[in-house]
Amino acid sequence: MTPVVSVSGLSKNFGSVRAVDNVSFTIEEGRIYGLLGRNGAGKSTLMNLLTGQDFASRGDIEVFGASPVENASVLRNICFIKESQRYPEDYVVKHVLRSAPWFFENWDQDFADRLVDEFRLPLGRRIKKLSRGQLSAVGVITGLASRAPLTFFDEPYLGLDAVARQLFYDRLLEDFAEHPRTVILSTHLIDEVSNLLEHVLVIDNGRIIIDEEAETLRGSATTVVGTRTAIDVFVEGRTVLHREGIGGLASVTVDSLDSDGRREASAAGLELSSVSLQQLIVRKTNSSTKEFEETA
Numbered sequence: 001m002t003p004v005v006s007v008s009g010l011s012k013n014f015g016s017v018r019a020v021d022n023v024s025f026t027i028e029e030g031r032i033y034g035l036l037g038r039n040g041a042g043k044s045t046l047m048n049l050l051t052g053q054d055f056a057s058r059g060d061i062e063v064f065g066a067s068p069v070e071n072a073s074v075l076r077n078i079c080f081i082k083e084s085q086r087y088p089e090d091y092v093v094k095h096v097l098r099s100a101p102w103f104f105e106n107w108d109q110d111f112a113d114r115l116v117d118e119f120r121l122p123l124g125r126r127i128k129k130l131s132r133g134q135l136s137a138v139g140v141i142t143g144l145a146s147r148a149p150l151t152f153f154d155e156p157y158l159g160l161d162a163v164a165r166q167l168f169y170d171r172l173l174e175d176f177a178e179h180p181r182t183v184i185l186s187t188h189l190i191d192e193v194s195n196l197l198e199h200v201l202v203i204d205n206g207r208i209i210i211d212e213e214a215e216t217l218r219g220s221a222t223t224v225v226g227t228r229t230a231i232d233v234f235v236e237g238r239t240v241l242h243r244e245g246i247g248g249l250a251s252v253t254v255d256s257l258d259s260d261g262r263r264e265a266s267a268a269g270l271e272l273s274s275v276s277l278q279q280l281i282v283r284k285t286n287s288s289t290k291e292f293e294e295t296a
């Protein structure tokens, strides 16, 4: 199947800052991707490039088989929801929702109306007067009801409370099941979206450090806890992503263990537990920062 997005050797510099550093990856149709990474890692820059809002310094981007830059036939299949979205000065909420069908040919007004009720959005209120969470809800509703074949959500829920965030996840999954499309979601709330994501891209210092199926990632690291002496013996020859200790006890996160590794741990009286997607990414981005500092 031809990928929806295909990126090769892509870089973006802002003066001396290399925000995106020689990245290559593909995005397959009909899946939900997580684009994850620390502050300043390059997520928004990458999304701006993929949606034709900015020019690459180097490399190639194809979206639906063509460059997205000033390409109407590509851009009409994209919805990009971002925290910094600007609206015309005098717009009230209903103006946004009424003008959305001009841009999105799959727009579902009934779905949008239902979401407005569920998010308790005041339709007649000026956009400028909305609370932070209500403003995010406008973006989330637009992104969901657009049913755009390629939808980007860049940190879409600043200020949204836990109930509203759960509503977003639930409606996204339900609607995605009925109307499959490609979704790229950038967020820091990794554990919250963990079950939603099918594939994970982690960007760090402008480089893609993880490009993996979420399912594979979930089982790809293990935490091992025990006495410091037993742990020291156990970690010999293994990749340690993280280590901490208190008194005579130590806890390490290691790459996934095969059955031999598990047997060895058990024989040494060590306890094993699985690592959440969020913990794993924190560990990986921490260790990649160290490597980066060491090689710089």
Ligand SMILES: Nc1ncnc2c1ncn2[C@@H]1O[C@H](COP(=O)(O)OP(=O)(O)OP(=O)(O)O)[C@@H](O)[C@H]1O
Residues within 6 Å of the ligand: 014, 015, 017, 018, 019, 037, 038, 039, 040, 041, 042, 043, 044, 045, 046
């Ligand atoms: N217009 C710009 N001029 C100069 N530097 C920029 C510009 N835009 C982004 N950067 C820098 O590029 C890097 C990547 O920024 P980007 O906004 O893509 O990160 P991010 O992963 O989206 O971060 P966050 O999670 O904090 O939103 C940062 O170091 C940022 O300071």
